[in-house]
Structures are given as C-alpha cells and as structure tokens.
Amino acid sequence: MTAGQGRPRKRVHLAAHFPGVNNTTVWSDPESGSQIAFSSFRHLARTAERGRFDFFFLAEGLRLRERGGRIHDLDVVGRPESLTVLAALAAVTSRLGLAATVNATFNEPAELARRLASLDHLSGGRAAWNVVTSSDAFTGENFRRGGYLDHADRYRRAAEFVEVARALWDSWPAGGPPRTVGHRGPQFAVEATASLPRSPQGHPVIIQAGDSDEGREFAAATADVVFSRHGTLEEGRAFYADVKRRLAAHGRSPADLKIMPGATFVLGDTEEEAAERAAGIRRRQVSPQTAIATLERVWGRDLSAYDPEGPLPEVDPVPDSDLVQGWAHAGDRFGVAAQWRARAEERKLSIRELVIELTGRQSFIGTPATVAAAIDEFVQADAADGFILVPHLTPGGLDEFVDRVVPLLQERGAFRADYEGGTLRHHLGLPAPRGTRAAADGELAAPGRPS
Amino acid sequence: MLTLSFALDDPAGNAHSAARWTDLVRRAERGALDFVTLGDSFAPPPPGSAGRLDAVAVLARVAPATRHLGLVPTVTTTHTEPFHTASALATLDFVSEGRAGWLVDVSRGEAEAAAFGRKPAAPEAELWAEAADAAEVAARLWDSWEDDAEIRDVATGRFVDRDKLHYIDFEGRWFRVRGPSIVPRPPQGRPPVAVALGAEDPAARHELAARHADLVLLAADAGDARRATVALRERVAAAGRDPEAVRVLLRLAVDLGGAERPPGPPAPAAGFRGSPAGLAALLAARQAESGADGFHLTSAAPAADLAALVEGTLPPLRARGLFRTEYRGRTLRDHLGLPRPASRYAKEAP
Numbered sequence A: 001m002t003a004g005q006g007r008p009r010k011r012v013h014l015a016a017h018f019p020g021v022n023n024t025t026v027w028s029d030p031e032s033g034s035q036i037a038f039s040s041f042r043h044l045a046r047t048a049e050r051g052r053f054d055f056f057f058l059a060e061g062l063r064l065r066e067r068g069g070r071i072h073d074l075d076v077v078g079r080p081e082s083l084t085v086l087a088a089l090a091a092v093t094s095r096l097g098l099a100a101t102v103n104a105t106f107n108e109p110a111e112l113a114r115r116l117a118s119l120d121h122l123s124g125g126r127a128a129w130n131v132v133t134s135s136d137a138f139t140g141e142n143f144r145r146g147g148y149l150d151h152a153d154r155y156r157r158a159a160e161f162v163e164v165a166r167a168l169w170d171s172w173p174a175g176g177p178p179r180t181v182g183h184r185g186p187q188f189a190v191e192a193t194a195s196l197p198r199s200p201q202g203h204p205v206i207i208q209a210g211d212s213d214e215g216r217e218f219a220a221a222t223a224d225v226v227f228s229r230h231g232t233l234e235e236g237r238a239f240y241a242d243v244k245r246r247l248a249a250h251g252r253s254p255a256d257l258k259i260m261p262g263a264t265f266v267l268g269d270t271e272e273e274a275a276e277r278a279a280g281i282r283r284r285q286v287s288p289q290t291a292i293a294t295l296e297r298v299w300g301r302d303l304s305a306y307d308p309e310g311p312l313p314e315v316d317p318v319p320d321s322d323l324v325q326g327w328a329h330a331g332d333r334f335g336v337a338a339q340w341r342a343r344a345e346e347r348k349l350s351i352r353e354l355v356i357e358l359t360g361r362q363s364f365i366g367t368p369a370t371v372a373a374a375i376d377e378f379v380q381a382d383a384a385d386g387f388i389l390v391p392h393l394t395p396g397g398l399d400e401f402v403d404r405v406v407p408l409l410q411e412r413g414a415f416r417a418d419y420e421g422g423t424l425r426h427h428l429g430l431p432a433p434r435g436t437r438a439a440a441d442g443e444l445a446a447p448g449r450p451s
Numbered sequence B: 001m002l003t004l005s006f007a008l009d010d011p012a013g014n015a016h017s018a019a020r021w022t023d024l025v026r027r028a029e030r031g032a033l034d035f036v037t038l039g040d041s042f043a044p045p046p047p048g049s050a051g052r053l054d055a056v057a058v059l060a061r062v063a064p065a066t067r068h069l070g071l072v073p074t075v076t077t078t079h080t081e082p083f084h085t086a087s088a089l090a091t092l093d094f095v096s097e098g099r100a101g102w103l104v105d106v107s108r109g110e111a112e113a114a115a116f117g118r119k120p121a122a123p124e125a126e127l128w129a130e131a132a133d134a135a136e137v138a139a140r141l142w143d144s145w146e147d148d149a150e151i152r153d154v155a156t157g158r159f160v161d162r163d164k165l166h167y168i169d170f171e172g173r174w175f176r177v178r179g180p181s182i183v184p185r186p187p188q189g190r191p192p193v194a195v196a197l198g199a200e201d202p203a204a205r206h207e208l209a210a211r212h213a214d215l216v217l218l219a220a221d222a223g224d225a226r227r228a229t230v231a232l233r234e235r236v237a238a239a240g241r242d243p244e245a246v247r248v249l250l251r252l253a254v255d256l257g258g259a260e261r262p263p264g265p266p267a268p269a270a271g272f273r274g275s276p277a278g279l280a281a282l283l284a285a286r287q288a289e290s291g292a293d294g295f296h297l298t299s300a301a302p303a304a305d306l307a308a309l310v311e312g313t314l315p316p317l318r319a320r321g322l323f324r325t326e327y328r329g330r331t332l333r334d335h336l337g338l339p340r341p342a343s344r345y346a347k348e349a350p
C-alpha cells in the first residue's frame, strides 16, 4: 500500500503513557482506580500489549509540586519509582517495550547504566530510557548535589551521561571479558567496569522529551525517540521537519529517530457523542479549584479570591513569581495573560470556561473510524511517526482504544497485526546501536567506540 | 517457630536469566521460607564471573511470580541517593504487595569510588555512619505520607489531604533531604531493614543495627552465638527500642552436597557440611542454645542447596513443630511477626 507521494505507507508506532500527576488524569471518576497499586500498572500494560503497542511509558517527577509553599493537592499525587515497576511488569508482559523517565541530573552513569542494562536483560531486550533534564534548585533539595544547572549545562550533562552509559553498555562484549571504561569530561570523571555483559538490545532505547534548540540538537545527536508536545497537524509537521533535518549533520538518517507526540483521545459511537464525552471529560479535568490554580500558574499570584465562574482578574501577572514550583516555566506571563484576557472577552468566558477551552482539548475526538483515519493521516503527513497515548482514566482508559481503534489501524495496514520481533528496537524499526551492530547480527560484538 | 531465610547469591555470578530467578524464588516459596536475600555491589565482578544484575530489579522481576515470599535486596548507601533508594524499595513493596525488605550495605573500595567519581573511598566506620543516615532518611520518607493521605474529595477538588504529607527536613554530614516522598506510604508502612553484623565490624555498623534494624543477620561462632545475641538485644534496648522488635538470625554457610564439585576444603567456620536432615538437627539445637530467632543460610551452590533444604531440612523441622507448613500472613512483616508501624508524623486521634 502506498500513500501520498508514492512512497510506502509508514507504519504507526504507539505507546501507552500511564496516567500522570497532572490534571489530564481524572481521579474523581467512579471508574478511576488506584494510581499506585501494581494491579493498575499490570492492567494498563497488558492492555497495551494486547493492542501490540511499541511501549509502555512512565513519567517521573522528583519533588511533589507546590503552590505557595504547600503541596499542590488538586491533581493525582504520588507514583512509584519507574525502573522497579517496569522490572515487575516484565514478568506479566512478554513483548511490550518498557520505558522509564529518569532524570540525568540527579543520577550517576555507573548506577543508572547498570539499572537500565539489568532491566534490558530481565525483559529480554525491552528497556528504554526517557532522558529528562529538569534540574531546578527546588528538586535539588532532595539530592546530594542539591543545586541547579543552567539550561545549556543540563543538556551537556545529559549528552555526556548518555555517552558514558553507552561506553559502559559496550564494554563487556559477548564472550568477554569486560574492559574498564575511563571517561574524563566537564560533567563526569569516572573509571568504571560494567558488571553485566552486553544486554539484548546492546543499548536500551533512548527517548528525549525537551523542546528547546538544545533539546532538539540533543535528540538529533543521541535519541532514538522524541516524546514531543506538538500534537496538532501543523505544529507537528514543523517540529518533525525541524528535528529530522538536524539528523544528517550527525551522520544519521531520518528513520533512525522516531517522533512521537503525546496525544489524548475520546471515542464515541457518533461524532456528536464523542464530542459530548470529550466536553464532559474536560469539565472534570478542570474543576473550579483547578481552573484557579491553572490561572495562578500564568499570573504567578494568589487568585484564590476570584470566582471560577466569574471574569478573569484585572490585576497583572507577577514576572518573577515563585508562587508555584515543579511545573515547566510559564514563559512570558504578560503575553499569555493578555491573550487569555482577549480570548475570554471575545467569547464571554468565565475563568473556568476559558481554562477548559484553552488547556484540555483532546488530540483525537471521534468514532473509532475517524480517529484511526486521523492518526494514520498525521503519520502519513509527517506530523509524527506515531503517538504516546495518554488516557485520562487509570487503569481502564486504554481498553476502548485497543478494542476499537487498533483493529481499524491494522485493517488499514498502518499498524502491525502482531509483534514481529522480540526487542523494543525491533518494534520501532531502529538500527542496531553502532557499538554493537555486529553483535546484533549474531556475531561477537565489535569493540565499543572509545569515549 | 524459626525464621528461615536464604541468600540467593551465586559465587559464579548473579547474571541468571529471568526464568532461572523465577525458578529459584518459587522453590524458596514452596518451602514457605520467610524471605530470600540478594546481594549487590558496584565493584567490578571478579574474573570469570558471569556478571551481576541489579538486585532490586531482579527481585521486582520475580515478585509477580510469587505471592508470599519476602524479597530482600541489598542496596548500598555510599554512592547512591537515599531519596532514590527509599523510592525504589517502597516501589518493590508495592509491586510485591508488602513483601520487600532492605539489606543495607556500603561500598568500601576505590574501584566503586572511581566508578562514580564523586568522592574518594572513606574509612569503613564513616561509611556505616553515612548508611545510618540513609536508613534514617528512608524511614522518614516512608512515613512522610500518612496512611490515609489520599482522600479524593470531589467537593473540595482535593486528591490528597496535604496536612498528611510531611517534609522530612533531614540534614546530616553527607546529605540533606527535604521530602516528602514521591511514592505513597508502602503497604508495610516501612519495609523491614536488615543489617548483616559480625563481632569484628566497626561500632558504627553495630550502631546502625541497634537504631534501625528490624532484622539482624548475625555472624557468630557456635560457641559465641548466645553471647552475641544477648549483646545485640542489649544494644537495641540502649538505643531506646524494644529488643523483642528485632529478629536476630544467625548466618550459617551450608553445604548440603548441592555443589557438583569434588570435596573441597572444609566448610568455613560457623558453617555446616552434611545431610539436609543433619542440618535440621543443628538448626534446632543452635536456636535453643543461642536464643536467636532463626537463620540466614548462605551456600556456594544456592540452587541445589535450596532444593535440598526445602526437600530434606524443612520436613524434619516441621515434624518437630519448629517451622511453618504454610504461610499464614501475606506480608514479610506478617511472617516475621513484626507489627506494621504507624507513621511517626501521624497525630494521635483526638
């Protein structure tokens, strides 16, 4: 089957994001189950595997969010440590990739490389690492290093971290013995010997989730998958073109890096029903209290005296506010506030109505047929290579998608009918890592690149 | 009733397949053992070793394949982050539904220090003092969510009652940790903390055991076991804790003929070589003499000796009423007869 410009139809890649600690997750629904019991993780992971998804994805946050010096209590709070849950999930799944978000600032290569290699061994080649770099002083208060890295240094550290990790993964070829890896750079000065032979994937899959120029360069140089925020057709195409264009400079081809925006979805038997359900979910995602809290993140000031069903505040934002901690920075507060005010006035919206309209709109809303078609269209139009789906309900939020949309994607020839290989690299169609390409072909591993 | 535990560590390396690990823990669970331990280290594996997997990962991987067996990995404290350690162990407790423990150890060598490149190797006494701080941080983090912190109150839009989440504000010589935990309170409240101890260990290690251990794995010669057990309980009492709230297990290297190798040097001091039934007799006698709660058995051939233990040692112990035929409780604390602790931050009900 072919699409568009006469090239072969691209296959869609799909991942399942465990509902996270933000207001996308509707905890107030009677159907909403435990956010922490292992049974919830098992249910969602098995559903994803039944749907032949590429991988299961866990986010991470190393400090509970705060507002005004107190724990933010309106969203889900609390989650397990990713690598340990994924090791347990390896026992109740057999093909599904297992992706952990782990911070590169508050970990060290000797330990994390080993934990990831252990997961790769224990899962038969299904491990992935989402390398995140958040590193504010607020989070640092839970760690030895404390402190803070400025933006450029975060990515320098992440790049150097991955370089050391890969050297370690390459340092014990099949047949051994292990070589000691020596590395001396601005971030790390280490001399380490791997305690594990090469893992089934050679290198666990590297995912990157960051949006700045440095983040995109890091992805182009280093990552196998990008988890992006750009889920609309136009933004998605622009981001896709930009990141794929950067690959050549690093000696890589477009197929070597998969771009997977995060996406939400709502299904219905008719378009109207789906739209109605979507609106209902958005109302529950934005409670009156959450509406005010969302506004406060832009304004940077206490707005608790305002009526969520009333008009937007007249007061101006506070530029360098630290009212809230643990969210991505709000950017240009005055600009955003001005836009929001204009929108609210134009459409006569209350605070809550505005927040519902601006923040929660789901990526795909429709019948299973229209949603399958839209996902396929986005991928064929190079707005994405696939999606990381974020259900709004734990643990059943993916059931309907797997039962009703996946079969239609398969019918279109846009999605695998069954797994065709054992490792996550295979599901994603990624080349074997450079250091171990020979090993993946069944020979002894080539020596790793010197670091 | 004896507490019996077994070390899964294989001198040839701990890089077994998931299937092999699953077989091993199922075997231990068929014997209704209280728990298994799995050691860990950042040191380079010895020459010829097959390698060493991360111990928490291994025991998490086998947790869903078992229902009762306690799972106690070593996690070291010298180069790791106490915050991550507490999170990982709380998570092991969640995925095993209340069966996690923590065997605290330190990284002694230059090689481990160089692998991290953050600080030089330090004297052992200092390492154990730091380990005690890490244990304190873990205990506080596990308590930092009260049990009923999650409320899901739709009327007020609140998922948690933040008055039941607590900063731990730990400040010590090696690190500070603000808290609260990012993981809710684990099923056991606090997974039991184990410390391996011998007479020659530095005072700081004994101090860690006295202040933090729920389980002490005690190395003592046959003739010295009673004195060492009594001394340990006194030390626990001196630290202001109930000495009966600590389980003291004697470490015993066993060789039940499981090793397929020519007869080697005699079993190490405080070790046992002989038949499985002979081991049963020895365990019964030594417990009676020492007043210890049970044993932590190690072996140079863990797979075969574990099988021999389950088939040949446990039945005679059961016949004498010294060991359970089946599990009664669900959690590791249940097996050990240790109550689930309340959070130190919880206010007494008015």
Ligand SMILES: Cc1cc2nc3c(=O)[nH]c(=O)nc-3n(C[C@H](O)[C@H](O)[C@H](O)COP(=O)(O)O)c2cc1C
Binding pocket: A058, A059, A060, A061, A062, A101, A103, A131, A132, A133, A134, A135, A209, A210, A211, A212, A213, A214, A215, A216, A227, A228, A229, A262, A328
């Ligand atoms: C889609 C997406 C998901 C992310 N998930 C996490 C996460 O789970 N944990 C985390 O600490 N940071 C997460 N981040 C934050 C990034 O790691 C990064 O710190 C942030 O985007 C700032 O980098 P940038 O300026 O390059 O975008 C995420 C970012 C994006 C775009």
